[in-house]
Amino acid sequence: MGLIICDKHGETGFMPLVSKELAETILANKSLGNKGVKFVEVIFIDEDDGEEFQRLRYWMSQKCFDNLNAKKSYIIQSDEDEIKLDKIFDPIMKGGGICGRCFEEYMESHNYRYTL
């Protein structure tokens, strides 16, 4: 996790994988209503040995998730898979990311379920 300087929290951990719309919603402290927040799990498998080497969560609003018609998880095993993944998520993830503490405070204050 990289570091950022947050206006509210000072130097703090950065969560890069938060969609742009969700990051903006959090910074504006707007509610997402009862739909809340959703993550897509992305599992990277080594093409050669078939071992999982990385597992990421892409965070977004439930509404955004529905609009994308996204799956709950994606397995990435080849460059081709990665290109497909980027095609789906680049438009919403680009320009996103947020201070980890702002994220946590937002989730807690709105009672959205999440685990990091």
Ligand SMILES: [Zn+2]
């Ligand atoms: Zn913050």
